[in-house]
Amino acid sequence: MMSRLSPLQEKFWPIRCVWLRYFDVYRKNWFYGAVTTFVEPLLYLISFGYGLGKMIGNVESHGVEVTYRQFVFAGVVAQSILFQGFFEAAYGSFVRMYYQKIFKAMASTPITLSEVLWGELLWDATKGTLSAATVLGLGTLTGDFSALGSLIALPLCFLGALLFSSLGLWMAALSETIEQLSYPQYLVVFPMFLFCGVYFPLESLPETLQTLASFLPLTALLSLIRSLTLDFPFQPQAMGVFIFWLVLLLFISRDTMSRRLVK
Amino acid sequence: MRASLEVKNLTKGYTRKGHSPFLAVKGVSFSVNSGEIFGLLGPNGAGKSTTINCLTGFYPPSSGEVLIEGFNVQKEPKKAKQHLGVCSQEDTLDTDFDVLDQMIRYGTFYRMDRFEIVKRARELLSTLGLMDKSNELIENLSGGMRRKLQVARALISNPKVLVLDEPTTGLDPEARRVLWHFLTENRKLGMATLLSTHYMEEAERLCDRIAILFEGKILDLDTPQALIAKHIGTEIIDEEIRPGVFWKRNPNLEDVFLKLTGKSLSGGDL
Numbered sequence: 115m116m117s118r119l120s121p122l123q124e125k126f127w128p129i130r131c132v133w134l135r136y137f138d139v140y141r142k143n144w145f146y147g148a149v150t151t152f153v154e155p156l157l158y159l160i161s162f163g164y165g166l167g168k169m170i171g172n173v174e175s176h177g178v179e180v181t182y183r184q185f186v187f188a189g190v191v192a193q194s195i196l197f198q199g200f201f202e203a204a205y206g207s208f209v210r211m212y213y214q215k216i217f218k219a220m221a222s223t224p225i226t227l228s229e230v231l232w233g234e235l236l237w238d239a240t241k242g243t244l245s246a247a248t249v250l251g252l253g254t255l256t257g258d259f260s261a262l263g264s265l266i267a268l269p270l271c272f273l274g275a276l277l278f279s280s281l282g283l284w285m286a287a288l289s290e291t292i293e294q295l296s297y298p299q300y301l302v303v304f305p306m307f308l309f310c311g312v313y314f315p316l317e318s319l320p321e322t323l324q325t326l327a328s329f330l331p332l333t334a335l336l337s338l339i340r341s342l343t344l345d346f347p348f349q350p351q352a353m354g355v356f357i358f359w360l361v362l363l364l365f366i367s368r369d370t371m372s373r374r375l376v377k
Numbered sequence: 378m379r380a381s382l383e384v385k386n387l388t389k390g391y392t393r394k395g396h397s398p399f400l401a402v403k404g405v406s407f408s409v410n411s412g413e414i415f416g417l418l419g420p421n422g423a424g425k426s427t428t429i430n431c432l433t434g435f436y437p438p439s440s441g442e443v444l445i446e447g448f449n450v451q452k453e454p455k456k457a458k459q460h461l462g463v464c465s466q467e468d469t470l471d472t473d474f475d476v477l478d479q480m481i482r483y484g485t486f487y488r489m490d491r492f493e494i495v496k497r498a499r500e501l502l503s504t505l506g507l508m509d510k511s512n513e514l515i516e517n518l519s520g521g522m523r524r525k526l527q528v529a530r531a532l533i534s535n536p537k538v539l540v541l542d543e544p545t546t547g548l549d550p551e552a553r554r555v556l557w558h559f560l561t562e563n564r565k566l567g568m569a570t571l572l573s574t575h576y577m578e579e580a581e582r583l584c585d586r587i588a589i590l591f592e593g594k595i596l597d598l599d600t601p602q603a604l605i606a607k608h609i610g611t612e613i614i615d616e617e618i619r620p621g622v623f624w625k626r627n628p629n630l631e632d633v634f635l636k637l638t639g640k641s642l643s644g645g646d647l
Binding site for chain 2: 130131218223224
């Protein structure tokens with residue numbers, strides 16, 4: 115018996131169904147889920163924020179002086195979004211597409227492949243947001259972030275996680291084997307993590323590298339997060355770069371995965 | 378009887394990098410009526426799975442159309458697939474769930490009430506002898522149990538059209554018979570079943586009508602008895618099964634297939 119839904123619910127119900135499938139798996143393995151979602155950013159926070167932060171003291175970036183701990187806390191927010199979004203989508207979706215074949219199984223029901231892929235991306239983005247929210251919450255509790263800024267940053271974190279999930283899904287769609295996912299991991303994700311201003315101000319890099327980094331999505335996301343949480347000056351070009359990558363990767367990832375599955 | 382599944386002049390081609398385009402299905406037409414088991418018989422590579430992927434809406438056809446309960450599967454996929462249950466050739470069980478949860482999860486995709494799903498899932502698991510495994514993880518099931526579960530999952534929404542792509546491959550004889558009996562019972566309830574198989578005995582035993590598919594084309598379509606009578610006749614065949622050992626037997630679909638294609642159902646040349 116089909117339940118009655120409003121037209122809007124009707125539109126989003128299949129995606130919600132797919133999202134709930136992932137949530138159910140997460141809930142059933144909640145301890146594993148909690149460890150993988152929350153522990154990693156906390157370790158980075160403690161190590162760099164408190165450990166290195168004590169040695170370094172204050173840093174200046176974009177004309178604003180903050181403690182290194184504040185600087186790194188914001189960096190870890192973006193880094194957790196990058197790692198959670200990318201790795202869950204890349205490895206998780208490869209397993210679901212290639213080994214479990216559940217994309218195809220779900221698309222054999224009244225749910226379409228397009229909706230399956232939206233559900234996948236939204237779940238991966240949810241995980242990234244949960245991880246980022248932990249760091250934002252902790253930063254607010256320690257007084258390093260403004261509470262309002264952290265709250266406003268949450269939707270941005272979700273969009274950021276959606277962006278990096280799309281990157282992960284795209285890479286999964288392009289990889290012939292699960293081992294091939296190491297290429298984007300080492301050639302794209304880790305360089306972004308190291309050179310987009312997570313642990314040091316971009317101004318420390320040579321100008322060419324700074325320019326190059328400014329076109330990367332993690333730099334843009336980080337700039338927006340620091341604007342909201344640490345009152346760094348808002349950079350409109352960062353918003354432009356962020357939206358460009360988000361729209362491009364959302365389209366290209368779903369299109370490539372659909373082409374891989376549908377002959 | 379009315380057609381629950383209609384396949385009209387279906388063509389499907391693939392473009393492959395560095396190769397010329399390959400036409401896997403070449404203008405296939407057939408219909409499956411309510412309460413009928415329709416067999417798609419052919420060797421590996423005949424185009425059975427491509428046809429099935431098109432009629433489940435997963436692959437867009439190059440031309441032609443597929444109607445499920447009157448709904449075009451490409452133009453109205455949700456309405457069409459609401460009436461469709463699919464057991465694909467590959468194992469697509471969701472290994473993150475146990476047996477019962479798997480059934481429940483898939484029931485929600487058809488927007489069924491949870492109470493209704495649980496009731497239906499228990500019935501199906503019980504009929505297929507999987508009830509005592511309902512809390513087991515998929516990885517703990519044998520190959521035969523996994524296959525039966527995949528069939529059960531395809532039936533969770535009580536579909537009007539059931540598509541089974543080589544459902545008994547890898548099953549032991551007993552499990553195969555359980556599944557045959559189950560399909561026969563579902564036929565009585567008015568379900569239209571499309572059964573793709575390369576097992577001649579299975580097709581002859583279960584199917585009301587059979588289409589012989591070879592190199593993407595239907596070579597002939599009729600009841601098993603009519604196909605045998607038309608192409609082989611009714612005379613007893615005296616076959617030398619080992620040097621000097623002769624076996625008298627009735628003609629069967631394998632003979633029809635050999636005559637029409639020059640190949641055996643397992644795909645080997647004569």
